[in-house]
Amino acid sequence: MSTVSPKGLSPAGRAPIRVAMLGCGTVGSEVARLLTEQAGELAARAGAPVELAGIAVRRPDKHPELPAELLTDDAAALVARDDVDVVVELVGGIDPVRSWLLTALNAGKSVVTANKALLAEHSAELFEAADASGADLYFEAAVAGAIPLLRPLRESLAGDRITRVMGIVNGTTNYILSAMDATGAGYAETLDEASRLGYAEADPTADVDGYDAASKAAILASLAFHSRVTAKDVHREGIADVTASDLAAARTLGRTVKLLAICERVTADDGTESVSARVHPVMIPRSHQLAGVGGAFNAVYVEADAAGELMFYGQGAGGAPTASAVLGDLVAVARNQVHGGRGPRESAHAALPVRPMGQTPTRYHVSLDVADRAGVLAQVAQAFAAHGVSIAAVRQRDANDTASLVVVTHLAPDAALQSTVDEIAKLDVVHEVVSVMRVEGEDA
Ligand code: NDP
Numbered sequence: 001m002s003t004v005s006p007k008g009l010s011p012a013g014r015a016p017i018r019v020a021m022l023g024c025g026t027v028g029s030e031v032a033r034l035l036t037e038q039a040g041e042l043a044a045r046a047g048a049p050v051e052l053a054g055i056a057v058r059r060p061d062k063h064p065e066l067p068a069e070l071l072t073d074d075a076a077a078l079v080a081r082d083d084v085d086v087v088v089e090l091v092g093g094i095d096p097v098r099s100w101l102l103t104a105l106n107a108g109k110s111v112v113t114a115n116k117a118l119l120a121e122h123s124a125e126l127f128e129a130a131d132a133s134g135a136d137l138y139f140e141a142a143v144a145g146a147i148p149l150l151r152p153l154r155e156s157l158a159g160d161r162i163t164r165v166m167g168i169v170n171g172t173t174n175y176i177l178s179a180m181d182a183t184g185a186g187y188a189e190t191l192d193e194a195s196r197l198g199y200a201e202a203d204p205t206a207d208v209d210g211y212d213a214a215s216k217a218a219i220l221a222s223l224a225f226h227s228r229v230t231a232k233d234v235h236r237e238g239i240a241d242v243t244a245s246d247l248a249a250a251r252t253l254g255r256t257v258k259l260l261a262i263c264e265r266v267t268a269d270d271g272t273e274s275v276s277a278r279v280h281p282v283m284i285p286r287s288h289q290l291a292g293v294g295g296a297f298n299a300v301y302v303e304a305d306a307a308g309e310l311m312f313y314g315q316g317a318g319g320a321p322t323a324s325a326v327l328g329d330l331v332a333v334a335r336n337q338v339h340g341g342r343g344p345r346e347s348a349h350a351a352l353p354v355r356p357m358g359q360t361p362t363r364y365h366v367s368l369d370v371a372d373r374a375g376v377l378a379q380v381a382q383a384f385a386a387h388g389v390s391i392a393a394v395r396q397r398d399a400n401d402t403a404s405l406v407v408v409t410h411l412a413p414d415a416a417l418q419s420t421v422d423e424i425a426k427l428d429v430v431h432e433v434v435s436v437m438r439v440e441g442e443d444a
């Protein structure tokens with residue numbers, strides 16, 4: 001670990017880039033380690049040494065591994081110091097982090113952050129502050145951990161028209177669902193393991209209830225569609241209601257269950273465009289590429305008019321993988337400071353409205369236990385027809401006086417599908433609605 005050095009010229013003749021690091025937990029400790037171990041290499045790439053000016057943590061006494069002279073519990077004071085050029089924020093949450101980052105940006109200090117919760121709510125305000133002072137705002141680590149995904153969206157695909165971004169963006173829930181699918185492991189024990197491995201958020205309900213993925217979907221939709229989409233605009237369902245029997249049922253049908261973030265550009269019949277952004281469990285065929293994405297890995301498809309289909313895959317959580325993305329941003333910021341130039345600014349000129357979930361076209365898989373007698377299938381089919389929902393496939397398996405019925409629909413507005421399920425649940429002939437899950441990756 002390097003120690004504090006006075007701000008001055010490096011041997012190469014360049015003043016060091018001085019970094020205030022806020023937070024030194026799962027991700028921050030790996031950033032600090034790599035900054036030290038790879039100091040020479042990073043200096044060569046950035047064009048100047050990149051050194052730690054200070055590290056703010058909540059409990060400095062719990063960090064004997066860090067140089068005491070760097071440690072503080074006063075993040076606000078560290079951010080405001082004159083010898084700080086760049087702030088790397090790895091604390092998480094919205095307050096008080098928001099005010100620290102606004103202070104930094106207002107003072108012209110560039111910010112690198114992994115904080116998707118903050119960006120999904122306040123990126124407009126942060127970008128405005130960065131624009132006003134000429135600072136950079138980079139956040140590659142905020143979505144999909146190590147995977148270079150935001151830079152391609154912000155820069156490489158800036159000349160293309162993106163139509164869809166869909167994928168697995170939460171490592172914790174993918175770890176849980178993969179384990180439940182592979183071994184039938186219980187939900188709670190798998191979540192504990194994901195936390196132990198450093199994948200889960202400080203409050204793991206952010207992962208399990210889909211908040212983390214919804215924040216990431218908001219960031220992805222904003223970048224892909226050049227519009228402001230916040231976490232509140234994203235339809236969100238977590239995996240808390242996905243049961244071992246859902247996964248078993250999916251397996252029987254040659255499918256599995258994944259929590260997907262789906263961001264789409266939707267064009268209405270009159271040509272007007274809107275954005276749909278949603279996070280929910282999805283049943284996909286086992287032959288689908290996303291079905292094979294296990295553990296804390298993430299995978300994201302991007303579809304664009306000219307580029308066609310692109311897939312990004314890699315480690316979506318964990319200290320070292322996330323630190324890789326943070327350091328990539330830090331080198332970019334340092335290069336800009338050394339050589340001049342700015343990182344990409346906010347691009348929200350399209351200002352597309354967000355389409356409500358009820359109007360978003362989806363497909364359902366509905367599994368029912370029904371009475372096994374004449375006319376039952378007709379009653380069920382009538383409920384679908386009454387809501388304008390077209391059935392794609394029906395499968396029936398009999399057991400004593402009960403039949404197990406699986407219905408897969410064609411695309412229909414989500415609200416129509418919900419209403420259909422509500423009506424079916426009330427039919428006398430339906431003993432139980434066993435499972436309802438949206439379907440992706442099959443021909444509509
Ligand atoms: P941790 O909980 O492991 O670490 C948080 C750090 O912030 C700790 O060092 C803690 O101090 C410090 N901290 C908390 N409150 C304060 C405060 N008031 N003042 C100063 N320091 C404070 O979090 P992670 O490293 O897992 O996550 C950090 C960020 O990275 C979050 O935004 C998260 O969403 C994001 N992220 C995390 C990934 C992961 O896989 N873990 C992946 C991608 C993004 P102390 O050590 O003393 O408790």
Ligand code: HSE
Nearest residue numbers: 170171172199201317
């Ligand atoms: N908790 C997050 C996840 C960390 O599990 O994906 C990576 O953003």
